[in-house]
Amino acid sequence: MVSKKKLFRETRIYPVIFMLIITIIFIGILATFYQLSIDKVTLYNQTQLKRMVLRVFEFPTENIENDFTKYITIQEIESLLYYEAKVDSVLLGFCFPISGSGLWGTIQALLSVTPDFEKIINIEIVNQNETPGLGGRITENWFKDQFKGKILIDNNIVRSFVLIPENETSGDIEINQITGATASSKAVVDMIYKNVKKYSPKLRAEL
Amino acid sequence: MKKKEIFITSAFTQNSVWRQILGICSALAVTNLMLNSLVMGLGVIFTLALSSFTISIIRDLIPKRIRMMVQTLIIASYVIIVDLFLKAYYPEISKSLGPYVGLIITNCIIMGRAEAFAGKNAPIDSMIDGIGAGVGYTIVLLIIAFVRELFGFGSVFGIPLLGDWWTKWSIMVMAPSAFFMLAILIWIINTPKLKRG
Numbered sequence: 274m275v276s277k278k279k280l281f282r283e284t285r286i287y288p289v290i291f292m293l294i295i296t297i298i299f300i301g302i303l304a305t306f307y308q309l310s311i312d313k314v315t316l317y318n319q320t321q322l323k324r325m326v327l328r329v330f331e332f333p334t335e336n337i338e339n340d341f342t343k344y345i346t347i348q349e350i351e352s353l354l355y356y357e358a359k360v361d362s363v364l365l366g367f368c369f370p371i372s373g374s375g376l377w378g379t380i381q382a383l384l385s386v387t388p389d390f391e392k393i394i395n396i397e398i399v400n401q402n403e404t405p406g407l408g409g410r411i412t413e414n415w416f417k418d419q420f421k422g423k424i425l426i427d428n429n430i431v432r433s434f435v436l437i438p439e440n441e442t443s444g445d446i447e448i449n450q451i452t453g454a455t456a457s458s459k460a461v462v463d464m465i466y467k468n469v470k471k472y473s474p475k476l477r478a479e480l
Numbered sequence: 481m482k483k484k485e486i487f488i489t490s491a492f493t494q495n496s497v498w499r500q501i502l503g504i505c506s507a508l509a510v511t512n513l514m515l516n517s518l519v520m521g522l523g524v525i526f527t528l529a530l531s532s533f534t535i536s537i538i539r540d541l542i543p544k545r546i547r548m549m550v551q552t553l554i555i556a557s558y559v560i561i562v563d564l565f566l567k568a569y570y571p572e573i574s575k576s577l578g579p580y581v582g583l584i585i586t587n588c589i590i591m592g593r594a595e596a597f598a599g600k601n602a603p604i605d606s607m608i609d610g611i612g613a614g615v616g617y618t619i620v621l622l623i624i625a626f627v628r629e630l631f632g633f634g635s636v637f638g639i640p641l642l643g644d645w646w647t648k649w650s651i652m653v654m655a656p657s658a659f660f661m662l663a664i665l666i667w668i669i670n671t672p673k674l675k676r677g
Contacts, residue, residue: 288543295538295550299557306561310568317571402578405512406632406653453650 322399329368329385329397330358350475364388369472370399373464376456378402380411384465386425390477396420396465401457408457416458419448425469433466483608490597490612496589497620497662498669503589507621508658510580514637517625519566519573521618523581525611527558528590532598532610539599551594552585559584589613624661628652 281287323341327334332344344365346357355369368385380401385394398412410416424445425432436450436458443449450458496502503524510520531554535542542550563581566574574581584590593613598606629635632652634642651657 282543288546291541291543292546292549292553296553299553303557303560306564310564313568314571317568321571404654405576406648407650 325383325397325399326356326368329383329395330365331395332358353472353475355472355476358385366394367476368394369468369476371464371468373460373467375401375403375411375460376408376454377404380457380460380464382461382464384468386469390473391424391426393420393423393425393465396461398461403454403457407451408454410451410454411457411461416449416451416461419443420465425465426473431466431470431473434462436462483605486605486608487612487615490593490609491616491619495616495620496592496613497617498666500592501666502592503587503617504662506580506583506587507617507624507662508655509583510577511621511625511658511661512628512632512653513576514622514625514629515573516577517621518618519570519577520580520584521614521621523559523562523566523584524587524589524617525614526562527555527584528593528610528614529607530558530610531555531590532593532606533603535594535598536601536603536606542599547599548591551591555590555594556585589617620662620665623665624658627661628657632657 320337323337323345324334326345327337327340330344332340334340344358344360346359348355348357353369355367357367358365366385366387367390368383370381371384372379372381374380378401380403381399383397383399385396386392387394396417398417401409401411403409403411423432423434432446434446434448436455437443437447439449439452441449448458448462490496494500497504497507506520506524510516531551534554535551538550559582562584563574566577566581593606593610597609601609626636629637629652630641631649634640634646634648649657
């Protein structure tokens with residue numbers, strides 16, 4: 274028996290069979306773990322998105338599920354998803370996802386605008402991989418707040434913001450950039466311009 | 481060897497980072513924040529302990545020629561479990577660690593321990609060796625992260641320690657500072673040893 278087993282282990286087929294069996298075992302374990310965690314992950318992502326949408330319209334985010342169903346409706350035109358915010362059936366504005374390439378990866382954000390599409394209400398960064406402490410500061414409030422109330426479309430022309438150094442006082446079309454993170458600051462400004470240019474005609478035509 | 485001895489050896493006397501200079505890619509990448517370093521360290525300890533344990537159990541069955549494939553498969557499985565766990569229960573940390581959790585697979589310490597220890601020793605001993613190596617690695621991460629976070633963000637574990645007067649050192653946030661810190665650490669620890677000869 275022992276010698277027979279040893280013989281089998283010396284055959285060429287043994288490593289193949291061994292690898293096959295061990296792969297099946299471990300993939301089985303992983304599939305189980307994946308199934309156990311998938312619900313939690315999807316739920317988290319959904320709540321996170323809802324929280325962001327509420328935040329970008331400056332709603333409180335204590336009661337995400339309730340407030341989201343109360344104020345927000347999800348709309349779609351030509352496969353572009355966007356969100357509509359209404360308070361007591363008064364249209365507050367639209368919010369749509371924008372994205373662009375940052376220094377290290379894609380930056381995803383939500384941009385909310387007034388119903389006439391002329392002013393920015395707010396911007397929220399959903400996903401970014403910029404350098405922590407430098408480009409990562411695009412998620413900080415002082416940077417995002419600069420976009421609040423800025424005029425986006427003037428006489429049907431999409432405005433492009435101008436970057437100025439961090440500590441200078443900014444005017445109507447100027448945004449203070451982050452020191453040491455010019456590329457990331459520029460990426461945010463650029464992606465607003467590009468996405469608004471791309472989507473505003475469609476969305477405005479819809480109104 | 482006694483269990484305690486195995487632990488001390490793999491965590492300190494033969495520390496993977498400062499004695500063997502293994503696993504430094506991740507030591508450089510995640511050490512700009514203490515919290516990230518701690519979670520990364522725990523992930524590595526978990527993976528090291530269980531992969532060493534598993535490899536040791538089946539060490540006589542693994543065909544020698546394909547042992548590295550088998551080791552990688554086992555290590556990768558545990559790392560994916562860590563990744564799934566973080567995504568489901570600590571999504572914020574998972575997000576800030578980004579791709580580095582997945583990259584634990586390529587951490588040379590784990591395969592190093594599998595090759596050097598788990599392939600030849602009993603399961604429990606291998607597990608202790610794995611935990612030891614992981615603890616040694618985590619200590620290095622935390623030391624580097626402490627200095628980097630303190631100078632780069634003025635905080636420790638996200639708690640601000642240095643006030644507004646502190647000018648944050650941008651270099652400490654970026655990767656190059658980790659090279660300096662790691663080199664200084666290795667220098668400090670190894671100098672007395674080298675002097676003794």
